[in-house]
Amino acid sequence: MSEADARPSEDREAGIDRQADHAAIARLTDELLPALIAKLGSTRLGELEVREGEWRVRLRRPYGTAPGEGRRSTDRPFRVPAGHESLGHSRSGAEAHRPARGAVAGSAHAADPSGNGSRPHDEPDRSIATSPAVGIFRPGARAASGTRIRAGDSLGTVDVLGVPQDVAAPVDGIVGATLVEAETAVEYGQELVRIEVIGSASASAGGEAR
Amino acid sequence: MFHRILIANRGEIALRILRACRTLGIEAVVAYSEADRNSLPAQLADEAICIGPPDARRSYLSAPALISAAVVTGCDAIHPGYGFLSEDETFAEVVRAHDLAFIGPSPEVLDRFASKEGTRRLLGGLGLATIPGSQGMLRDDQHALDEAARIGYPVLIKPSAGGGGKGMRMVRTSRELESAIRVCRSEAKAAFGDDSLYLEKWLDDNRHVEVQVAVDRFGHGVHLGERDCSVQRRHQKILEEGPTPALEPAAREELAERAVRAVVSAGYENVGTLEFLVDADGNAYFIEINCRIQVEHPVTEMLSGIDMVALQIQIAAGEPLGLGQSDVRLEGHAIEFRINAEDPEHDFRPGAGLIERYHAPGGPNVRMDSHLYPGYEVPPYYDSLLGKLIVWGPDRATAIARGRAALEELVVDGVTTNVEIHRALLENEAFLEGRMTTNMLDRIGSAAFLAAAAR
Incomplete structure (x- = not known):
């Protein structure tokens, strides 16, 4: 399998990467995270996300106001919502690339377990x-x-x-x-x-x- | 003027904003969570875009999701509605950073009025009487006890952030204060992410009267009269009317003029509401300002004939107000009934489920703002407001008669609603005589209230 063949060289590079990662993580936790937590704490925002280099930090408010989070994804749209004509894609063009949406609309399917x-x-x-x-x-x-x-x-x-x-x-x-x-x-x-x-x-x- | 607006809200207010956009010739994109995929605003919008799962933190409260939706659908402004991120200065700031307009006050203005306690001091210095309260935020329990003793019991514990009665308790003794303050702190922390509290003197038998203002970017402001929101349960409004039966016309006029003068001096911008407590002697004390369109704005629309949401959008687009105080003519009497999916016989327990039948009442001067339709499934994730029934009459008695007829005609089958409490109110002596106070429903208890009306 091609994946297995690639592993040894990946491991060598990973060692160097790991040191850089540790430094980056330390910096993120010492500087960025406290600032983000304070920012989130002072607003009603549910979520904040910041990217620094290759790192992405996302903070999500912890309180549980949504009892059924992720459990209700059985609904399928009965109409194709976004046409995105503003981006140069015609409505019909966008639909043409999404044939599966209409096709599954009426059929039974498993609920999303992952959310x-x-x-x-x-x-x-x-x-x-x-x-x-x-x-x-x-x-x-x-x-x-x-x-x-x-x-x-x-x-x-x-x-x-x-x-x-x-x-x-x-x-x-x-x-x-x-x-x-x-x-x-x-x-x-x-x-x-x-x-x-x-x-x-x-x-x-x-x-x-x- | 804007070309395309993203509506970052749901339910009846998303529909209301959509209608204002249509009237102004602006395209409207509705941002919806997975739970609202089949909602009326999502169906009627020029475009609808799914922004996340039902959990509001990842949809209606997620700044990246909302702003990304606005960007990819080519919007130039975001309307936050009420609740959610409508008064969040950080959100307003991020919206602006992405070259989008936030339909509401600027981040600087939101920031200036973000603290209720700070606003009280600011507007208190500009001619508005304020209720005796604590000096600044409560540092700890001892500070709270000292301040309460200085103000005199009973006192109301209030959170600096948010609204809707969360983190709020009235206490009559120091012992009650000690236990309530802990509950309030954790409620405020959970609801608003901020547990700062302050104290206000509690006025027994007070009335809640609020003044609607509109101020453009050029410092030109008008008031649009007041609304009386004294019918409440646990600090949540359930019926609003205007004008207030609590004050004589001259006193109402004077209060509204003082309110608009103060906010213009303080640099307020866009539509806003100043809330006052009115005591038994007719003294009005400023308590807080709401920097957004309010649930009960249709009361003012019925009295003035002015489209408040359209006005809000025009102000946010930088247009001048285009009307002076003498252009605002308030006529007759209007009442709004909040129709909630909650059970008044079981402590207003919120409900959800399939709407089997729905019929909105009609006739002259009867208005129903609702996102319901037969076959709609009320999701359990959000607030319980199903719609608002608003009636107008040349006088209060006619408005009440029209309200009775309209409530009789309204059909919402499938979920339990609070309609019975409204019917009972319209038979209640205190309400009919215009003597409702904010604590009356809680004191009587809703079950006893319903039973009394049934006799």
Whole structure:
């Protein structure tokens, strides 16, 4: 497997990277975090996010006002919401890249157990990676059709005001079609990449190898 | 004027803002959480965009999600509605940093009026009487006890941030104060992320009267009369009316003029509401200012014929007010009933569920602002407001009669609502005589109140 072959060289680089990481983490925790916590504490904002170099810090207010967080993702839109004509994509063009939305609207499907916006598809051998946020979709190298991927792999990012958020693969599998063009505006929960699920036996074996 | 506005709110106010946008010829984009995917504002908007999961912290309270939604949909302004981030100066600042307009006061103005205690001192120095209260924030329990003894019991413990009755308690003894202050601190911390508290002298049998103002960027301001919000339970308004039955016309006029003079001098901007407590002798004490559009703004709209949300948008776009005090003519009497998904017979327990049948009352001078429709599922994640029924009449008696007829006609099946409490109010002697005080419902207890009306 290509992934296993790449590991030794990755390990050497990782040692150097790790020292830099520790320094960066120390700086973030000593300087940035207290300032962010104070800022969040003085406002009603639910969430703050700051990027410094390759590091991204997100603070989320801890109080529990949402009893059912993430448990209610069974609703599907009965209309295609955002057309994003402002970004040069026609409404019909945007819809053409999202055929799955209408197709699954009436069918029963499993509720999202993760609450992260990645939900298993109703078809047993297929799954779909969805957008973690509102922003601009940038598919990564692993979003190429035919790529073997593991659950949690990044298939690209959604750029939220300059801060990239990973589009995570919900399952082990092989990338099928990318449903949205690169550099398109996407909404939270929008279906981005279709994944053909590998049989359950090989999927669990893959999990152990990690 | 703006070209496209992102509505960063939900429910009836999102619909209300959408209607104002349509009237002004502005496109409206509704930002919705997954729980509001099938909501009426999301359906009626020019464009709707999902910003996050039901948890408000990751949707309606998430600055990155809201601002990113505004940017990718090509909006040039964000309307925050009420609640959520509507008075958050940091949010207003971040919105501006992304070259978007925040529809409300500027961050500097929000910052100036962010502390209730500071605002009380500021406007107290500009001609508004204030209630005797603590000197600054309460440092610790001993400071609280000393200040309460100086002011004299009963006192009201109030949080510096937020609203809606959270972190607020009235106490009559030092022993009650000691235990209540801990509860208030944790409530305020949880609700607003800020546990600073202060004390106010509690006036028994007070009335809540508020003055609506509008001030443009050029320091030109008018008042739009007052509203009486004395019908409350646990410091939450359930019925509002205007003009207030508590004050004579000359006293109302004088209060409203003093209020607008003070806020213009203090550099306020956009629409705002100054809240006063009025004691049994008709003395009005300033308590706080709300730097946003309020739930009960339709009362003022019915009296003045002025679209308050459109006015708010015009001011935020930098346009001059375009009306002087003599252009504001307030006529007749208006009453607003808040229709909430809560059970008055069970301590106003909030409810959620499927709306099986919905019928909004009609007829002359009857208005229903609601996002309900048959088949709509009320999500359990947000506040319980289902809509507002507003009636107008040339006088209070006609408005009350119209209110009775409209409440009779209103149908909301599927969730328990507080409609019964409104029907009971319109049969209640104290209400009919205009003698409601803010503590009356709590003192009687809503169950006893309903039972008395049923007899």
